[in-house]
Amino acid sequence: MLRADGVSFGYFSEREAFSLSDVSVAIAPGSLTGLLGPNGCGKTTLLGLLCGVLQPHGGTITLDDRPLTSLTRRELARHVAVVPQETHPAFDYTVMEMVLMGRHPHLGAFQLEGPADFAIARESLIVTGTAHLADRNYMTLSGGEKQRVVIASALAQATELLLLDEPTASLDLGYQLEVASLLARLNRERRVTMVLATHDLNLAAALCDRLVVMRGGRVLAQGPTADVLTGSMVQQLYDVDADVQFHPRAGHLTVIPVSRTR
Amino acid sequence: MSTSTVQPVSSLGAPKPRSDEGGIRTRLAATIAGYGTLAIATCVLAPLVGSTQISLARVFDRSIPFADNVDAQIFFVARMPRVLTGAVVGATLASAGVVMQALLRNPLATPFTLGVSAGAALGAILVITFSTAVSLGALSPVPLASLAGALIASAIVYGLATRPGRAMSTSVLLLAGVTLNSFFSALILFVQYMADFTQTYRTVRWLMGDLDVGSFGPIVASLPLVLLAFAMFAVLPRSLNLLSVGADVASTRGVDVARTQRLAFLSASLATSAAVSLAGPIGFVGIVVPHLVRLMVGVDHRIVLPASALFGAAFLVGCDLVARTVLAPVEVPVGVVTAMLGGPFFLWLLVRRS
Numbered sequence: 001m002l003r004a005d006g007v008s009f010g011y012f013s014e015r016e017a018f019s020l021s022d023v024s025v026a027i028a029p030g031s032l033t034g035l036l037g038p039n040g041c042g043k044t045t046l047l048g049l050l051c052g053v054l055q056p057h058g059g060t061i062t063l064d065d066r067p068l069t070s071l072t073r074r075e076l077a078r079h080v081a082v083v084p085q086e087t088h089p090a091f092d093y094t095v096m097e098m099v100l101m102g103r104h105p106h107l108g109a110f111q112l113e114g115p116a117d118f119a120i121a122r123e124s125l126i127v128t129g130t131a132h133l134a135d136r137n138y139m140t141l142s143g144g145e146k147q148r149v150v151i152a153s154a155l156a157q158a159t160e161l162l163l164l165d166e167p168t169a170s171l172d173l174g175y176q177l178e179v180a181s182l183l184a185r186l187n188r189e190r191r192v193t194m195v196l197a198t199h200d201l202n203l204a205a206a207l208c209d210r211l212v213v214m215r216g217g218r219v220l221a222q223g224p225t226a227d228v229l230t231g232s233m234v235q236q237l238y239d240v241d242a243d244v245q246f247h248p249r250a251g252h253l254t255v256i257p258v259s260r261t262r
Numbered sequence: 263m264s265t266s267t268v269q270p271v272s273s274l275g276a277p278k279p280r281s282d283e284g285g286i287r288t289r290l291a292a293t294i295a296g297y298g299t300l301a302i303a304t305c306v307l308a309p310l311v312g313s314t315q316i317s318l319a320r321v322f323d324r325s326i327p328f329a330d331n332v333d334a335q336i337f338f339v340a341r342m343p344r345v346l347t348g349a350v351v352g353a354t355l356a357s358a359g360v361v362m363q364a365l366l367r368n369p370l371a372t373p374f375t376l377g378v379s380a381g382a383a384l385g386a387i388l389v390i391t392f393s394t395a396v397s398l399g400a401l402s403p404v405p406l407a408s409l410a411g412a413l414i415a416s417a418i419v420y421g422l423a424t425r426p427g428r429a430m431s432t433s434v435l436l437l438a439g440v441t442l443n444s445f446f447s448a449l450i451l452f453v454q455y456m457a458d459f460t461q462t463y464r465t466v467r468w469l470m471g472d473l474d475v476g477s478f479g480p481i482v483a484s485l486p487l488v489l490l491a492f493a494m495f496a497v498l499p500r501s502l503n504l505l506s507v508g509a510d511v512a513s514t515r516g517v518d519v520a521r522t523q524r525l526a527f528l529s530a531s532l533a534t535s536a537a538v539s540l541a542g543p544i545g546f547v548g549i550v551v552p553h554l555v556r557l558m559v560g561v562d563h564r565i566v567l568p569a570s571a572l573f574g575a576a577f578l579v580g581c582d583l584v585a586r587t588v589l590a591p592v593e594v595p596v597g598v599v600t601a602m603l604g605g606p607f608f609l610w611l612l613v614r615r616s
Contacts (some may be wrong), residue, residue, distance in 0.1 A: 048510075077514060077515050081515075087508060090363075090364070091364075091556070092561055093562075094560070101503060101504055102515065105503060106498060107500070110496075112287055
């Protein structure tokens with residue numbers, strides 16, 4: 001269980017000011033939580049706090065009742081993996097090399113990857129449908145392939161928690177659905193707990209069993225998707241009049257934006 | 263951004279299929295064996311070339327006492343210090359280049375392009391010019407002054423490159439390097455202006471990059487810095503792989519990013535100051551060698567770093583061989599040779615990337 005209790009965080013510079021105040025969320029094992037809200041509402045900041053890259057200025061974040069600050073980066077990386085929006089390596093790593101980097105927190109300083117590490121890396125490639133790309137240069141892949149490889153790398157980290165920051169934002173519709181079904185499958189079959197920050201309300205509706213909605217650095221509401229994702233919530237979050245309906249063919253709620261109300 | 267779909271050509275015995283089980287172990291062993299052989303062969307063969315012809319068989323002929331063996335004396339006393347200096351300087355500059363490039367996520371970053379070499383040179387030249395008793399023994403102040411200069415320059419680059427929130431673009435970082443280079447060069451010129459004429463000739467020669475150290479003394483004096491730098495390099499490679507993918511990615515994969523960055527800057531500064539205090543600011547080794555090595559063995563730093571150290575040793579000894587022979591009996595400073603090779607190479611990289 002990953003929990004944030006009364007967490008606050010802020011930064012101020014001549015260019016921008018931002019603050020997150022009194023954020024409390026609980027991520028239950030096996031859940032798939034969506035993090036929604038307009039640009040600059042603090043989604044990415046909250047993910048950064050939950051994975052320990054950022055330190056809260058107030059409040060505590062705990063993993064199984066242990067404060068994150070009491071864990072080393074290495075220990076934390078064995079429990080929580082992150083998939084960023086985009087990954088741009090400075091050098092031409094192969095897909096296999098990228099995925100094997102996920103084994104970093106499990107290896108000693110001078111230890112090389114052994115058969116067990118390769119087995120986990122290969123399995124991660126198979127699960128994400130990227131095994132045929134193993135020897136390819138990561139930079140030559142398409143957007144959808146890259147994102148699946150990065151997910152494979154996070155899976156190779158063998159953590160129970162996976163935090164994803166808009167993993168489908170730069171993908172076309174086909175790849176969006178591909179990555180979405182991959183995430184659903186990983187959550188269902190491997191019991192990977194996920195937190196997914198996204199702008200895509202329909203993706204969140206399709207995937208997530210719980211939603212946390214944020215605006216202006218505060219949590220507006222959280223709870224089961226069907227309770228939280230309503231027309232009035234979309235109105236509150238984005239100042240957009242939208243129809244939120246159950247779509248029988250898709251099998252989940254869908255959001256159709258109608259007009260801007262401000 | 264380079265997006266070649268072709269796999270890099272492998273050579274020098276490094277096996278190609280990278281996703282093979284246990285591949286990293288085999289590749290590491292093959293790389294060290296291959297490049298190690300190349301480095302040793304270069305260091306043994308290079309001293310044979312020069313104004314006086316000597317034979318390798320006579321050099322190692324144990325039946326002749328050393329005092330009577332002219333070939334052995336030329337090999338070990340006259341030429342070996344210079345060759346070993348080339349090997350040490352080449353290895354340290356190439357490794358420092360690898361580390362800087364991974365650290366700053368920038369294939370064009372090197373101690374030379376970022377002004378760290380110039381900082382080291384300023385430190386060294388201050389001591390060379392103004393210290394009355396410059397001993398070249400184990401307690402020589404030159405490497406330490408050089409280290410101080412390198413650390414100051416590194417701290418400036420580090421401060422610019424790791425400002426939270428805003429990572430530096432390639433162009434800004436390189437411009438900062440150009441600025442630091444001009445700044446330190448101006449100070450070096452001023453120091454020379456203050457010095458007398460004979461000193462100026464010596465320092466000009468040194469500033470061009472010169473491996474002719476005369477004896478084993480200076481090499482020994484630089485060893486503490488070199489060994490410390492390589493000990494630090496040894497713990498870095500896997501963290502460098504992750505850092506070159508991104509600082510946040512590295513952090514979430516379990517890398518202590520701040521500690522790794524400090525260690526990398528410190529080790530690269532140590533290596534640079536050792537090289538500069540020995541042979542002056544020799545340019546372009548840190549950019550040419552790592553790039554050629556990556557074309558041959560891929561980009562995993564656990565392979566690239568040792569391969570670059572060994573290939574860098576062979577490369578600089580080779581360049582010095584050219585420097586000694588191309589206009590014989592006149593000797594060209596080795597820095598001129600590396601610049602002739604490295605300048606166009608750097609421009610080619612710049613054009614290819616944009």
